Amino acid sequence: MQKIKENVYFVGAIDWNRKLFDELIPLPDGTSYNSYLIKGSEKIALLDSVDPPMCDVLLDGLKKSGSDRIDYIISHHAEQDHSGSLQELIKNYPEAKIVTNQKCKSMLVDLLLIPEEKFIVINDGETLSLGDKTLKFIFTPWVHWPETMCTYLEEDKIFFSCDFFGSHYATDELFVIDEKKIYNAAKRYYAEIMMPFSGQVIKNIQKISDLDIEIIAPSHGPVYRDIDFIVNAYKDWSSDKVKNEVIIPYVSMHGTTDKMVEYFEKSLAGKGIKVKTFHLTESDIGELAMALVDAATVVIATPTVLMGPHPNIVYAAYLIKALRPKLRFISIIGSYGWGGRTVEMLSDILSPLKAEIIEPVIIKGYPKEDDFRLLDKLAEKISSRHMDIS
Ligand code: FEO
Numbered sequence: 290m291q292k293i294k295e296n297v298y299f300v301g302a303i304d305w306n307r308k309l310f311d312e313l314i315p316l317p318d319g320t321s322y323n324s325y326l327i328k329g330s331e332k333i334a335l336l337d338s339v340d341p342p343m344c345d346v347l348l349d350g351l352k353k354s355g356s357d358r359i360d361y362i363i364s365h366h367a368e369q370d371h372s373g374s375l376q377e378l379i380k381n382y383p384e385a386k387i388v389t390n391q392k393c394k395s396m397l398v399d400l401l402l403i404p405e406e407k408f409i410v411i412n413d414g415e416t417l418s419l420g421d422k423t424l425k426f427i428f429t430p431w432v433h434w435p436e437t438m439c440t441y442l443e444e445d446k447i448f449f450s451c452d453f454f455g456s457h458y459a460t461d462e463l464f465v466i467d468e469k470k471i472y473n474a475a476k477r478y479y480a481e482i483m484m485p486f487s488g489q490v491i492k493n494i495q496k497i498s499d500l501d502i503e504i505i506a507p508s509h510g511p512v513y514r515d516i517d518f519i520v521n522a523y524k525d526w527s528s529d530k531v532k533n534e535v536i537i538p539y540v541s542m543h544g545t546t547d548k549m550v551e552y553f554e555k556s557l558a559g560k561g562i563k564v565k566t567f568h569l570t571e572s573d574i575g576e577l578a579m580a581l582v583d584a585a586t587v588v589i590a591t592p593t594v595l596m597g598p599h600p601n602i603v604y605a606a607y608l609i610k611a612l613r614p615k616l617r618f619i620s621i622i623g624s625y626g627w628g629g630r631t632v633e634m635l636s637d638i639l640s641p642l643k644a645e646i647i648e649p650v651i652i653k654g655y656p657k658e659d660d661f662r663l664l665d666k667l668a669e670k671i672s673s674r675h676m677d678i679s
Pocket of ligand 1: 370452
């Protein structure tokens with residue numbers, strides 16, 4: 290248990306060894322599930338629980354807190370890393386009521402089979418008194434599920450933001466100390482979790498802009514005392530500004546696509562464009578997601594397998610589409626031996642993005658002089674488009 294302010298404590302769990310989230314997202318720095326205990330003069334509230342495998346850590350922390358009861362469990366979000374220990378909590382604290390919004394209640398009933406009578410349903414902007422402390426509930430939909438909400442502790446000016454502003458970062462330090470490290474972890478988190486909802490991120494930042502906030506306490510990673518640090522980072526990432534950068538996710542089976550990427554990267558760099566390449570059989574997809582936050586252009590590079598793109602490229606293209614980055618331009622380069630439908634298949638996957646598809650360069654066999662000239666032309670087009678938007 291760590292103290293944030295008088296009678297406000299962190300009672301969550303640090304997951305140092307977790308390597309993957311949702312069986313999808315790499316966690317190079319582990320993560321934490323932050324649960325907070327607020328002791329008012331009359332009532333005691335717990336904000337969120339922890340991932341079920343770490344429930345014992347939370348229960349132990351609560352025992353050590355000296356509280357023999359919990360009156361309210363505030364549930365900001367139904368995803369199991371915050372709600373998965375609720376059943377165990379209400380067994381241990383049978384008097385506790387779960388306080389949440391209607392949407393979250395329905396999801397908790399569906400996902401965790403929590404009985405209807407355990408809930409108190411609140412509305413957006415409603416307050417709940419703990420005596421000398423007041424909780425104000427702020428609905429913040431789609432950061433990153435439809436039911437997500439936050440709590441503002443009025444007297445202490447603490448904003449409990451759940452996933453919003455979070456970072457997958459395991460640390461003993463309660464507050465952010467090394468801003469550079471947390472910036473990267475929070476950017477990775479934004480890219481993987483929040484980027485598909487950037488419009489809602491902007492709306493929700495606007496919605497909380499009138500609150501007098503001194504501390505932001507998210508449900509993953511350390512607590513922010515410099516709130517401008519994280520709010521300004523979110524404003525930048527969710528804005529429509531793009532950088533003069535090209536990302537090249539690629540796969541090469543026999544060296545041909547490798548050669549094209551190697552040449553194309555130099556051609557782009559010669560025009561002053563920053564290039565980031567990701568060999569998909571080796572790369573951390575979180576790094577790719579982070580690069581997508583800022584880049585103006587993605588060029589997908591693939592060999593032809595079974596008449597289409599390499600399956601790892603199909604996966605990457607699907608992921609890029611799902612993450613909905615603010616890309617302006619997309620192109621495709623690659624080679625084939627006897628034919629295929631690579632461009633059509635990738636264009637179909639990527640078409641929901643609003644980016645312009647610049648004419649791809651698909652060559653037969655190993656690249657020859659004429660093919661290198663085509664890659665130069667593509668680099669020239671990209672450079673010219675970037676200048677137009679800068
Ligand atoms: Fe940290 Fe959406 O759960």
